[in-house]
Amino acid sequence: MKDTASIGIVALGEPLYELNQQADGRFLGGFGGDTSNVVIAAARLGARTAYASRVGGDIFGDALRGLWEQEGVNVTAVKADKDAPTGLYFVTHHPEGHRFTYRRKGSAASLMGPQDVPEALIASAKILHVSGISQAISSSAAEAVDRAIAVAETAQTLVSFDTNFRPALWDAGTARTAIQRATSHATILKTSIDDSRALFGDDDPASIAARFLGLGAKTVLVTLGADGVLAADAKGQQVLKGHRVTAVDATGAGDAFTGALLAEVCRGIPVAKAVPFANAAAALSTLGYGAIAPLPKRAEVERFLSSAAH
Numbered sequence: 261m262k263d264t265a266s267i268g269i270v271a272l273g274e275p276l277y278e279l280n281q282q283a284d285g286r287f288l289g290g291f292g293g294d295t296s297n298v299v300i301a302a303a304r305l306g307a308r309t310a311y312a313s314r315v316g317g318d319i320f321g322d323a324l325r326g327l328w329e330q331e332g333v334n335v336t337a338v339k340a341d342k343d344a345p346t347g348l349y350f351v352t353h354h355p356e357g358h359r360f361t362y363r364r365k366g367s368a369a370s371l372m373g374p375q376d377v378p379e380a381l382i383a384s385a386k387i388l389h390v391s392g393i394s395q396a397i398s399s400s401a402a403e404a405v406d407r408a409i410a411v412a413e414t415a416q417t418l419v420s421f422d423t424n425f426r427p428a429l430w431d432a433g434t435a436r437t438a439i440q441r442a443t444s445h446a447t448i449l450k451t452s453i454d455d456s457r458a459l460f461g462d463d464d465p466a467s468i469a470a471r472f473l474g475l476g477a478k479t480v481l482v483t484l485g486a487d488g489v490l491a492a493d494a495k496g497q498q499v500l501k502g503h504r505v506t507a508v509d510a511t512g513a514g515d516a517f518t519g520a521l522l523a524e525v526c527r528g529i530p531v532a533k534a535v536p537f538a539n540a541a542a543a544l545s546t547l548g549y550g551a552i553a554p555l556p557k558r559a560e561v562e563r564f565l566s567s568a569a570h
């Protein structure tokens with residue numbers, strides 16, 4: 261049994277400074293990085309969270325530290341690296357959806373390795389969250405993910421893993437091997453149709469869920485974009501339709517989903533019961549620009565869910 265006063269969710273990965281192009285063409289500064297997005301989404305909903313990473317000694321690293329402080333995320337496991345930059349990404353919007361352009365090679369976070377894993381923090385937390393991006397940024401970061409998962413398993417900390425395949429960072433073959441390895445330890449596994457199509461040539465939600473359950477995940481969530489989400493475990497599966505909203509920017513909607521889901525799990529709510537709340541949080545996160553700015557607070561999600569029920 262974990263101490264109720266301890267951190268609920270610890271995530272490990274790469275935070276990014278975001279430049280997101282608005283309708284008038286100008287770039288709006290903000291924040292991204294899938295695992296950082298998840299802990300902030302969860303913190304806004306009341307979870308106690310911590311982040312593990314490395315940031316550069318530059319204005320972007322300082323801005324990220326300011327963000328985590330403002331959001332109440334514990335950063336005792338975020339190290340400073342004065343010789344490496346903080347990663348950046350640009351978000352542009354196109355008829356087929358948003359596109360990410362990275363400036364992150366050699367970033368401080370990519371220099372992370374097993375020595376940076378906060379073992380005691382992970383062991384005392386309820387959930388460890390990592391992703392395919394945490395693995396993709398470098399081989400030492402992939403080793404850090406393996407180490408974090410091993411520590412979590414020993415301490416009975418639940419492992420949450422998001423496949424988040426980014427073809428710009430690594431090839432599908434290498435990604436498949438690493439993602440399958442993490443999946444075999446995952447209590448909660450989130451993937452998307454796009455990821456599974458690119459990794460396994462599969463775009464049928466039910467067979468995607470069956471594949472990840474077969475690889476060892478205990479619960480699988482397959483996000484279906486605007487169409488909602490399919491949740492599956494050994495007992496069966498359910499599809500929850502997406503909410504119809506006027507989306508401005510879907511960047512980070514998957515992270516909003518995961519953050520909300522994990523925040524609910526920290527409150528003792530079973531995954532299957534937490535899916536509607538997470539689905540609503542994800543819809544609300546698309547109403548403004550950026551991965552972080554539009555993330556909702558608990559009261560907004562509850563208001564939205566009760567108005568959707570009428």
Ligand code: KDG
Pocket residue numbers: 276291292293294295297349360393426511512513514515551
């Ligand atoms: O899920 C949204 C993230 O992908 C975005 O914030 C940028 O972390 C990012 C990445 O590496 O693509």
